[in-house]
Amino acid sequence: MRGEVISVDSFSGHGLISGEDAGRYSFAASATRTALRIGDKVDFVGTNGVATDIIALSAPISGIGVAEYGYSRPSAGTGYNFLSAVFSFNGRLRRSHFWISWAIMCATWLVTFWMPLLNVVFYFVLLWTNLAVGAKRFHDMGKTGWLIAIPWTALILVQVITLGGVGYSYINDPQSLASDGPTALLIVIGLLAIIAVPLSLGFWLWLGIADSQPGRNKYGPNPKNPVDDTANTFS
Structure with a gap:
């Protein structure tokens, strides 16, 4: 047949x-x-x-020979590419490269945090790299990279709710907000930090622990075994 x-x-x-x-x-x-x-x-x-x-019946690609009836375990993948890992939204990112990228981003933030003006520039650079690394990790799991918007959307929503609550309180009782506002605001910020920080850490920890989708998916070959399916072969 x-x-x-x-x-x-x-x-x-x-x-x-x-x-x-x-x-x-x-x-x-x-x-x-x-x-x-x-x-x-x-x-x-x-x-x-x-x-x-x-x-x-069709000839195999030149240079990709196989041993008859044999099978060898694929290579462990390619090395870490810094520019692709932290700046590109294309392709997939394996777990070890995810953590390397995060270590680099954290070190950069710790260094630039104390530098006036430069820290503002690097804030937006690190925001880009954060999104790029997270999106490719989702790609590696076989999911859309847009899921990286979840923690950022949640953070923005919390901030909007907080500012809305403060604004509502000011409209209803300006004097009360003037006297008790700073203390109340600090309490709200503290509660939000208690809730947001563990959730954010949990989200990124899960993203860094979840395994790759086996084989090739629509975002590219498995980075652990980057063999393009147009030339994927048993050997």
């Missing part, structure tokens, strides 16, 4: 073929006679949803 390879995962050593009979057949690396890539036309023996004795 003939078909087309629609999925290959060099990490697990399994794949999926769409047969000419409209059925889908799973296969293991040991069932292949040649290198396989997504989109390859193959000839195979299909039994009970399992493909065996698979031969690629």
